[in-house]
Amino acid sequence: MSNVGIVIVSHSPLVAEGTADMVRQMVGDEVPLAWCGGNGHGGLGTNVEAIMGAIDKVWSEAGVAILVDLGGAETNSEMAVEMIGEPRAHKIIVCNAPIVEGAVMAATESSGGATLREVVATAHELSPS
Amino acid sequence: MAALDLSRLITAAADTIVAHADALTELDRAIGDGDHGLNMKRGFEAVRAETEGFSAKPLPDALKAIGTKLVMTVGGASGPLFGTLFMALGKEISPAPDRADLTAAFGKAIEAVAARGKSQVGQKTMLDVLQPVHDALAQGKTASEIADIADAAAEATVPMKALRGRASFLGERSIGHMDAGARSTALLVRTVAEILGKNA
Numbered sequence: 001m002s003n004v005g006i007v008i009v010s011h012s013p014l015v016a017e018g019t020a021d022m023v024r025q026m027v028g029d030e031v032p033l034a035w036c037g038g039n040g041h042g043g044l045g046t047n048v049e050a051i052m053g054a055i056d057k058v059w060s061e062a063g064v065a066i067l068v069d070l071g072g073a074e075t076n077s078e079m080a081v082e083m084i085g086e087p088r089a090h091k092i093i094v095c096n097a098p099i100v101e102g103a104v105m106a107a108t109e110s111s112g113g114a115t116l117r118e119v120v121a122t123a124h125e126l127s128p129s
Numbered sequence: 130m131a132a133l134d135l136s137r138l139i140t141a142a143a144d145t146i147v148a149h150a151d152a153l154t155e156l157d158r159a160i161g162d163g164d165h166g167l168n169m170k171r172g173f174e175a176v177r178a179e180t181e182g183f184s185a186k187p188l189p190d191a192l193k194a195i196g197t198k199l200v201m202t203v204g205g206a207s208g209p210l211f212g213t214l215f216m217a218l219g220k221e222i223s224p225a226p227d228r229a230d231l232t233a234a235f236g237k238a239i240e241a242v243a244a245r246g247k248s249q250v251g252q253k254t255m256l257d258v259l260q261p262v263h264d265a266l267a268q269g270k271t272a273s274e275i276a277d278i279a280d281a282a283a284e285a286t287v288p289m290k291a292l293r294g295r296a297s298f299l300g301e302r303s304i305g306h307m308d309a310g311a312r313s314t315a316l317l318v319r320t321v322a323e324i325l326g327k328n329a
Contacts (some may be wrong), residue, residue: 078209
């Protein structure tokens with residue numbers, strides 16, 4: 001699939017999965033979508049390995065936009081992108097946007113065939129800078 | 130500086146974190162999400178379980194591998210932050226560092242942690258311990274002085290207002306509590322300094 005992939009990273013698997021459900025309701029299967037949440041040990045948190053796995057799952061040559069909730073999700077996502085490294089890393093962007101609204105808006109933009117830059121810009125519009 | 134006994138350093142660092150895990154979690158519970166001690170314990174236990182493998186590597190490779198292990202196992206923001214500290218130290222340090230090498234590499238590692246956390250000194254984070262420790266290294270302080278400086282620096286985060294991390298959500302209410310990451314950093318510094326000090 002050539003549409004931009006979307007990854008949802010929350011501290012809570014319930015939030016991540018619920019957000020993914022809302023995205024699916026909007027865009028069906030037109031957008032590669034994956035979510036991860038939890039510290040990998042049954043608790044709240046985020047896990048670099050799981051984030052890397054989610055990125056792999058939705059990988060698209062058009063790129064991948066990651067939506068995160070709180071600070072640790074952002075830091076761990078940035079770490080995951082760095083560990084994936086080039087040539088893919090520059091096509092993966094961690095968005096500065098609220099996770100639910102950002103994921104739904106980004107996926108909707110992606111479903112129309114938008115570029116990674118356009119998808120990320122749509123999500124960023126939700127965050128007052 | 131005598132040859133590093135990496136196996137002893139790893140074991141001692143992990144033992145320290147495990148022994149203080151509950152106290153660290155207690156600090157984090159006051160002004161954070163209350164998982165710091167548990168997360169650090171998980172990470173350092175994972176590192177300790179592979180002490181033999183890490184110790185067999187040259188120092189730079191061992192530090193990088195320890196950092197990667199922490200990134201993969203800690204499970205909170207501390208994973209990338211402490212992981213980056215070790216990974217960057219491994220990238221910058223020479224295989225048999227003298228004090229000048231260690232000081233320079235430590236300085237670069239602090240820059241990497243600051244970039245990873247988008248933070249700087251004075252924001253009530255681990256950087257508020259790392260930077261004074263670096264300065265003490267550069268000024269030629271003894272190992273025991275450095276350990277004391279690290280403790281004092283962690284203590285000095287108490288009156289600070291948190292500007293990064295979960296504690297920053299509390300604003301003024303973060304004042305009056307020690308930063309958990311600063312405390313765990315000071316614990317690690319004391320453990321390492323005491324061992325290196327005896328070897329010196």
